[in-house]
Amino acid sequence: MDEFQLHFQPKFDVRNNRIVGYEILLRNKEQNPYYPAVKMENIIHNKEEHKSFLVWFQEELVQLLKSFPTVQFSINFAPKQLFYPETHIFFTNMQSYAKQLIIEITEDAPLFAASIEPIDSLTFDKKFHSIFASIKAKGYCIALDDVGSGMNSLDEVLKYVPYLDQIKFSIVKCAKKDLNEETLHLFLNAWQQFSEGYHLGFIVEGIEDQATSDELKEQGILIQQGYYFGKPSKSIKKCC
Template sequence: MQPQIDVRTQSIFGYELLLKQWTEAGWRVPASFLQVDLAVMSWLLVATTKILGLKVQYVSVNVNREQLMDTQMVQAILQSQKQLYPAKLTVELTEETSTKTFADTAVIPQLRRFVEHGMQVSLDDVGTGNNDYQSIRDFLPLASEMKFALQNFRVGIQDPQIQEKLRVWHAISREYDQRLILEGIETADGAALSDRFGIPLRQGYYYGKPELLRLAGDPLDFTQLTS
């Protein structure tokens, strides 16, 4: 899990749950989340949220469209929100490629169901890949949050085009009264950019690296994730 920081209060307001697996090279992101059994992901989500319920305001979980439409995963998400209350589970809709195709008209009712059960919806990686305005505009009325990822841009963050994209998405977030989290902040330059745009909600190595969360049955020597 990685902390999300509100610099106005200098406090952690949420955690994003990050799935990693142990390899000979250490803890690494799976080559494809589609290779991870949904039953395992569902169990991990329920076990993790049971621990985090009273720690923060929000706990975020990344979900692609295929996972979003899976009955077992949906039940795990609903159970997790019950465990987290009064904190909220934030479902981050990612653009990760799925083995199946789901139209927006199928996805929207599922997102609405989550909102009706007290959860929030986040639109991940806006402004990059397939997540342009036209692609996600039908989801905007349901979303409470958007995330703009600096790490998705290979050129430096001082590039005028990146800053113009950030300006546009910042304006969209205000139009829809949504939180905007600037993620992938790894240096003081990224923090300064956030200051310049007046974005207080931030995530990245500059503010906190991901940490392992020890679950029941895990070895006692679990340590913080360092790679």
């Protein structure tokens, strides 16, 4: 896994311009690093390569968490990864750091593509409930990434609300769907109200300018993430 490195993007509380944590993002080691999507897709679909990746990832994380014991980090897992036993061994091995970690479940897998073997919807739901319950029992927080997209539709979010601590909404991903500004804000407001109704943390990412940040702050959306606050970087500052 020598071709990978970890980058970090800050999450800001705009009430006091304070960093409240970082999302850990995987990057390659090219001059202009980017997420190695094809490589990771191959790793995720190969059990042995995925096992090796988790060993590397665990070593990197332990070193990081020991260096920054008061900082909270989010780490991303695709749904398919949750069906590998090795992933839950990883969660067990990292359990002593659970309070520092938020497990973000990405939206990038269709419902049934997530499982290792073909299963019906009822069996899938039972299995996923069991997976989420196991992660929660180990003391981790769980977040759903990019709600309203891919696997993380409203129907799916509702199924797993009892296990969730946070949901994240991406302005950038919605903008790419060619929504007009009014529709985008209605969609955003709906998810904000959803998070408040179910007592979930709500993070909006994709903030690229002060005007957008200020507008969201006026709406009561206080935890924000995006290039306006900082691009993914190899270095971090301690949260204050």
